[in-house]
Amino acid sequence: MIDPEILIRKGMPRGYFKDIFVRLALGSVTYLILIIALLLFARIIIDGAPAIFSTKFPFVDIEFLTAKNETLHVFDDAEGTRHQLPASKYNEYLDAHPGATIYNEKTFSYSGGGIAGPIAGTALLTLGAIILALFFGVSAAIYLAEYAKQSPFIHAVRLAILNLAGIPSIVFGLFGFSVFVLAVPVITNTPSDRSLLVIPLLINDFALSFQGWNSSLMAGCATLACMILPVIITASEESLRAVPQGFRDASLAMGATRWQTIRKCVLPYSMPGILTSSLLAITRVAGETAPIMFTAAVAAKDDFPWEGLSNPFDILSSQVQALPYHIYTLAARIPNSEFTQRAQYGSVLVFLILVAVLSFGSMLLRAKLRAKLKW
Amino acid sequence: MVNSSTEASVSRDTAVQIQGVNFSYGSKQVLHDVTMDIPTKQVTAFIGPSGCGKSTLIRCINRINDRIPNARITSGSIRVHDIDIHRPDINMNELRRRVGMVFQKYNPFAKSIYENVVYGLRIAGVSKRSELDEAAEKALTSAALWNEVKDRLNSSAFGLSGGQQQRLCIARVIATEPDIVLMDEPCAALDPLATLKIEELIHELKQNYTIVIVTHNMSQATRCSDRTAFMYLGNLIEYGDTMQIFENPSNPQTEAYISGRFG
Numbered sequence: 054m055i056d057p058e059i060l061i062r063k064g065m066p067r068g069y070f071k072d073i074f075v076r077l078a079l080g081s082v083t084y085l086i087l088i089i090a091l092l093l094f095a096r097i098i099i100d101g102a103p104a105i106f107s108t109k110f111p112f113v114d115i116e117f118l119t120a121k122n123e124t125l126h127v128f129d130d131a132e133g134t135r136h137q138l139p140a141s142k143y144n145e146y147l148d149a150h151p152g153a154t155i156y157n158e159k160t161f162s163y164s165g166g167g168i169a170g171p172i173a174g175t176a177l178l179t180l181g182a183i184i185l186a187l188f189f190g191v192s193a194a195i196y197l198a199e200y201a202k203q204s205p206f207i208h209a210v211r212l213a214i215l216n217l218a219g220i221p222s223i224v225f226g227l228f229g230f231s232v233f234v235l236a237v238p239v240i241t242n243t244p245s246d247r248s249l250l251v252i253p254l255l256i257n258d259f260a261l262s263f264q265g266w267n268s269s270l271m272a273g274c275a276t277l278a279c280m281i282l283p284v285i286i287t288a289s290e291e292s293l294r295a296v297p298q299g300f301r302d303a304s305l306a307m308g309a310t311r312w313q314t315i316r317k318c319v320l321p322y323s324m325p326g327i328l329t330s331s332l333l334a335i336t337r338v339a340g341e342t343a344p345i346m347f348t349a350a351v352a353a354k355d356d357f358p359w360e361g362l363s364n365p366f367d368i369l370s371s372q373v374q375a376l377p378y379h380i381y382t383l384a385a386r387i388p389n390s391e392f393t394q395r396a397q398y399g400s401v402l403v404f405l406i407l408v409a410v411l412s413f414g415s416m417l418l419r420a421k422l423r424a425k426l427k428w
Numbered sequence: 429m430v431n432s433s434t435e436a437s438v439s440r441d442t443a444v445q446i447q448g449v450n451f452s453y454g455s456k457q458v459l460h461d462v463t464m465d466i467p468t469k470q471v472t473a474f475i476g477p478s479g480c481g482k483s484t485l486i487r488c489i490n491r492i493n494d495r496i497p498n499a500r501i502t503s504g505s506i507r508v509h510d511i512d513i514h515r516p517d518i519n520m521n522e523l524r525r526r527v528g529m530v531f532q533k534y535n536p537f538a539k540s541i542y543e544n545v546v547y548g549l550r551i552a553g554v555s556k557r558s559e560l561d562e563a564a565e566k567a568l569t570s571a572a573l574w575n576e577v578k579d580r581l582n583s584s585a586f587g588l589s590g591g592q593q594q595r596l597c598i599a600r601v602i603a604t605e606p607d608i609v610l611m612d613e614p615c616a617a618l619d620p621l622a623t624l625k626i627e628e629l630i631h632e633l634k635q636n637y638t639i640v641i642v643t644h645n646m647s648q649a650t651r652c653s654d655r656t657a658f659m660y661l662g663n664l665i666e667y668g669d670t671m672q673i674f675e676n677p678s679n680p681q682t683e684a685y686i687s688g689r690f691g
Contacts, residue, residue: 202497299535303597306492307548307604308525317551318537 097401104399117399120167122353122374127392128158137392139165162387163353163379164396168403173357174270174373175339175407178349181274181369182281182338187331189278190285194327197286198293199315211290218283223343229276230347235265270358271369273349280344281334285327292326293319325422332415336408342377350378352386376404443468443608443638444489449504451484453496458484460662461504466655468607471630471639473653473670475646477685481662482642483532486610489513489640490527491520508608525552528601532613534594536585541577544585544596548604563603571599572629591622598629602637609633611641615648627652646686650674658682 107114123139130136131154138146147153193214201207236249244251244262252261266272296319304314342350351372358371383397444466451459458481466472474482487493488506491513506513513523525548536544545564546554554560564581568574573595577588585596594614601609611630615623623645630639630652643649649656650670657667658679666673666682677683 297535299531299533300537302492302495302529302531303535303537303600304547304551305495306490306524306529306531307551307600308521308523309548309551310521313551317547322538 094405097398097405100394101398101400101402104395105403117167118172118403119169121355121357122163122168122170122379123166124163125161125165125392125396126158127161129156130154131156137165141166159392161390161392163383164387164393168376168379168396168400170354170357170374171376171379171400172403174350175376177270177358177368177373178273178277178345178375179335179339181270182277183331183335185274185278186281186285186334187327190282191289191327193282194286194289194293195315195320198290199311199319214283214286216283218287221343222280222341225276225280226344226347229272229279229344233266233272233275234268234348236263237265238263239266266370268348268351268372269370270349270373273345273373273375276344276348277338277341280341281338284334284337285331288330289323289327292323292330295326296322325419328422329415329419332411332418336411339407339411340377340404342375342381345375345378349373350375352378352382376400376407380404441468442466443509444640445505445507445510446485446488447505447507449485449488449506450502451481451488451493452498452500452502454498457502458662459488462659462662462664463504464657464664464667466638466640468638469634469636470654471634471641471652472655472657473649474640474642474657474659475644475649475685476659476665478644479661480659482657482659483612485659486612486640486642487529489608489610490524490529492524492529525604526606527608527610528604528606530594530597530601530609530611530614532616534590534597534617536588536593536596536600539585540582541585541588541596542581545599545603547600552604567599567603568596570602570633571595572625572632573599589622591618591625594618594622594626595629598626598633602633606637608638608640611639613642613644616644623648646674658685660685 105114105117106112120139123141125137125139126143127135127137130150136146197207197211235247238261240254240259241262241264242258242260244260245264248262248264250263254260266275300318300322301314304318305311309317349372351374354372354374358373359365359368362368362371380397380400383393383400387393389397442465446462446464446466449459449462450457462481462485474486476482484493488501489508493499501514508523508527511518537547539547542564543550545567546560549560549563554563565574565578568577573592576592577596580587585593588596594617598609598614615626618626627648630641633639634654641649641653653670655668656670656673658665658673658677658681660681666677666679668678673682674686677686
């Protein structure tokens with residue numbers, strides 16, 4: 054016969070204080086992380102908001118988003134009023150006030166005007182990289198998931214692709230520089246002096262010259278595409294494998310070829326997964342600085358990439374500004390002061406909003422496509 | 429000369445000739461020297477306990493087993509209408525179109541009912557709407573599904589019940605007008621009422637098609653097949669008219685299985 058009294062505790066249960074301590078410790082670590090994140094976001098939003106939001110309708114500073122980047126001139130006029138004007142407005146001011154005396158003039162590079170150039174450059178880089186990466190990545194994933202025999206060699210290939218994801222982005226930047234900027238072949242009638250190899254094509258002086266694409270939009274896109282290929286290939290392969298085997302069996306048993314089966318019965322159903330993963334890859338492409346530093350980005354550019362081109366395809370060979378590189382330039386390559394803050398925090402906030410919109414978009418897209426497809 | 433003329437006379441009412449087939453998954457042999465002739469426009473049932481090789485055998489007839497790595501016929505031959513299906517110049521797509529297959533787990537595509545039925549025609553290159561419409565109606569009518577789905581041809585196939593989905597899969601197969609329809613346990617995932625409908629359908633279809641059906645259910649074999657093959661451990665134990673197999677089996681193993689003493 055047991056003594057029912059043992060069911061009633063006397064004093065504190067065993068390990069009571071230890072349990073409370075562990076709970077508090079783990080909780081405080083979690084909330085500490087949250088506080089750091091919140092402080093970071095709060096600082097960016099508070100300091101960046103004046104640059105892109107305004108108190109007047111339409112509450113967004115259109116100029117910051119659509120104007121080109123300029124040097125900021127800060128000066129006092131004869132009455133002692135302080136002016137902050139971007140270079141173009143500064144010149145207008147000088148024209149409007151001929152002979153005006155200007156005191157305490159200071160200039161701040163990149164800090165005036167807007168950030169339309171970097172936004173456009175980032176958009177072009179991202180678009181190009183995603184198109185390249187999707188084409189090559191999905192092709193490779195289809196081969197790996199649908200065609201290749203599951204041999205040790207294929208496993209090694211898959212492992213190698215996975216390991217690519219762990220390579221630091223600066224290494225991709227240097228790789229892109231040495232391959233896409235300096236070495237890939239181009240067809241030209243005026244091979245450069247530093248070309249590694251020139252193979253004459255025997256048609257009007259044209260030659261295949263291994264001289265690279267220089268620092269250009271296409272070199273940047275190719276480098277960024279290489280960087281996200283492992284993500285796209287792995288995610289696409291998984292999405293392809295998630296399509297029920299029954300679809301393939303049924304299609305092949307109807308006399309369809311392999312490719313017909315893939316095109317009609319596998320790819321359509323793996324698209325949600327492929328698109329979601331590539332949308333996440335977009336945020337990564339848009340945010341990377343290292344791969345484009347040597348391959349595509351410039352700190353200052355007076356024209357949009359598409360301006361002043363004789364041939365629309367020349368846009369591929371033009372250098373571009375890019376948002377992450379612009380942030381880096383503003384933060385590390387110019388002296389900071391109260392006058393550079395607007396551009397700095399504004400750029401970061403715009404970038405954060407961009408990433409948030411893309412992430413949110415990918416969540417919506419995934420939910421929508423998942424709801425439509427079920428098996 | 430004599431030989432070839434007898435072979436020709438055999439092949440007129442023989443749809444599939446299986447001769448001395450040995451089949452292995454890697455090093456594991458699952459079929460041992462199976463020889464049988466499957467007659468045209470009749471229903472032939474393969475029965476036997478799980479793992480006896482009946483599904484493997486049926487999947488050899490349209491070479492869908494080719495998809496499995498290391499799975500291959502090590503010796504023997506399978507002839508469909510007297511053509512060796514392993515000859516190097518075989519047109520696999522045409523073979524699989526002529527030898528349709530219905531799977532154990534109904535597997536319509538995640539497309540509309542209409543697109544499911546016309547899938548085989550579309551991949552064969554038919555794109556004329558009137559031709560597709562006509563074939564869809566004909567196939568769905570043959571599969572006894574037309575009246576149930578004619579008003580919602582464009583809604584998803586997944587909205588149908590399990591039995592309807594399996595009949596849709598049958599309609600999808602017969603839309604391309606094959607000669608032989610292979611059914612790998614078509615009722616395994618269905619309730620008794622849906623099973624009954626499929627069995628009625630099999631009875632109708634044998635007017636026009638040679639049907640081979642794998643089943644676990646012995647009463648199903650008696651209800652709907654003309655010939656029955658009993659397989660055990662990869663061997664064909666006994667093959668003959670269904671009535672004879674079930675009422676007067678000549679092999680003691682067959683008798684033991686059908687009377688429920690094992691399996």
